[in-house]
Amino acid sequence: MSTQSKKMGFVPAKDRPAGFPRIIISVSGLEKQGKTHFGFSAPGPIAYFSTDIGDEGVVEKFMADKKIEIMEIDREAQADKEWKRFLDASNYALSGNDFRTIIYDTATELWELLRLARFGKLTQVMPYQYGPVNKEYRDFIKSFYRHDKNVVLLHKMKAEYIADKRTGNYERAGFSDTGFLVQVNAQMWRYGVEDGGDFVCSVRDCRQNPDIAGMDFEGMMCNFPMVAQMVLPDSDSEAWED
Numbered sequence: 001m002s003t004q005s006k007k008m009g010f011v012p013a014k015d016r017p018a019g020f021p022r023i024i025i026s027v028s029g030l031e032k033q034g035k036t037h038f039g040f041s042a043p044g045p046i047a048y049f050s051t052d053i054g055d056e057g058v059v060e061k062f063m064a065d066k067k068i069e070i071m072e073i074d075r076e077a078q079a080d081k082e083w084k085r086f087l088d089a090s091n092y093a094l095s096g097n098d099f100r101t102i103i104y105d106t107a108t109e110l111w112e113l114l115r116l117a118r119f120g121k122l123t124q125v126m127p128y129q130y131g132p133v134n135k136e137y138r139d140f141i142k143s144f145y146r147h148d149k150n151v152v153l154l155h156k157m158k159a160e161y162i163a164d165k166r167t168g169n170y171e172r173a174g175f176s177d178t179g180f181l182v183q184v185n186a187q188m189w190r191y192g193v194e195d196g197g198d199f200v201c202s203v204r205d206c207r208q209n210p211d212i213a214g215m216d217f218e219g220m221m222c223n224f225p226m227v228a229q230m231v232l233p234d235s236d237s238e239a240w241e242d
Contacts, residue, residue, distance in 0.1 A: 020148040028155040028172040029188035034199035039152040041223035042101040047093035051109035079116035107153040108174040141181045
């Protein structure tokens, strides 16, 4: 490289530090479609941030095989204090050596908590007021990339509207830029009982391996390690084991 480009702050791509063997994934789904189960299939130890009751009856299936620590988010607490309490704990989980995977269940409700902390309400907020809050949440997600932890953002879904009319489809509920910020976007769903009832993780898009966009991981393959191995096909399979 030239001396001038170096002075301007450029570095050869080959000299940039290699990325961590970890996955930052957003997983959306309707209720009872296996989102939490998928999250707990990631390698432990796991830090689990719970805003919901979705882990009840699910976490027990994994406790014998891996270390899971849970932090309950109190939606009835003063929002600004609770957001700070959550963010301090999240930063600790990301930067320390206690955990390999961080699960946010649900990121939809964490986005609501931040809005309540900054606005005191979820409705009747003017669009121009969202700039600083959008940046704060965007920075929250970007901070994941500075660490070597797997991150699973679980999201609820909401009805999709076009011109005030329902399309019959559903979309991720939560911070609208999430899909651009994570490495992988996926959706959970389930076959009907008459078709076997298997859970399915459908990869919508993937930054590292675009070829797996549209791929379905069904039944026994519907778990974090299987998806991660396809996202990073050159990675050692042991990277996704407990």
